[in-house]
Amino acid sequence: MPLKAGEGWILPAGATGICEYDEALSFLRLEVPENLLADVSFERHSDFRPLMYQVPYYTEANRGLIPQYDNRFNLASWEPWLTYDSVSLGAKLDKPTLIVHSEGAAVPQGAHAFYALLPGEKSELWLDGFSQFDFYDRSEPVTIAADAAAAHFTRVNASRQIDPEDRAAIIDTITDIAAGADRHQWDRVRRAFADEVTLDYTSLWGGKPIAQPADEVIRQWSGFLPGFDETRHLVTNHTITGLQGEKATAEADFQATHRIGTDLWVLIGRYHYELAKVNGGWKISALTMTATHETGDRALTQRAAERAPKTR
DSSP states (O other): OEEEETEEOOOOTOOSHHHHHHHHHHHHHHHSSEEEEEEEOOTTTTTTSHHHHHHHTTTTTTSSSSOOOHHHHHHHHHHHHOOOOOOOGGOOOOEEEEEEEEEBBHHHHHHHHHHOOSSSEEEEEETTTBBBHEEEEEHHHHHHHHHHHHHHHHHHHHHHOHHHHHHHHHHHHHHHHHHHHHTTTTHHHHHHOOOOOOOOHHHHHOOOEEEEEEHHHHHHHHHTTGGGSSSEEEHHHHHHHEEEEEEEEEEEEEEEEETTTEEEEEEEEEEEEEEETTTTEEEEEEEEEEEEEEEEETHHHHHHHSSSSSOO
């Protein structure tokens, strides 16, 4: 809509060539004397007559054209947006992130704070000499930002391409944990673990994840799994969810059946793995089990521990 500034009427910058401009101009021709009109082209960036350039925006205390205007609509539409804390969300964004901004654009201090909180892979590009409106109206900063984004995604996607040999080795490592435990091949299981491993079975037993030497994990597992007449860990739907350098993450679904005589305890869920490449081989450094379904008698674990052969 046309805006009145002092004794004159000014059309908003950027309206040239769109239907709103024609509608506003028709209104003005009928209602406003010709000598009070100022037609400002959106391409003339040095012309600051449009009223939009005179508005104190949300970085200033007296924001808006009428600071005293505080009716219910004003509060309802502006207050939540102005007080929303988007910066703190940066701490939860663990994906590769590119920030393109300018010190002359809106809220640069917020962009700096957001970037500082990002926990994952990140990069930033700060453009000198560009205002907030330049990112709307000028091709130069938009082109620079678009090229930077294209390069960012090209690089990130290339790093996410998983070598078939790495994929196979990761799945083999996951298999060694399950099949090795069922067959009581403890050396095989130990080779699949890093020297230190964090196990998270809190979805089943509560408590907290436990970080401990892999040798201690082997001691515990070998102290009760042989007490079952049979265990069968079926692990499937392996997915490599991330790979960067010598770190990887993976997921898989599982069904674990534990039997003593005719008594069964069956657990269904998924595993999340964190892996590290050590001396050319993939080792599991963290394992999280999320149980989604359970049948049978969980107390079989205690019976198995009592039945398992004791080692000195």
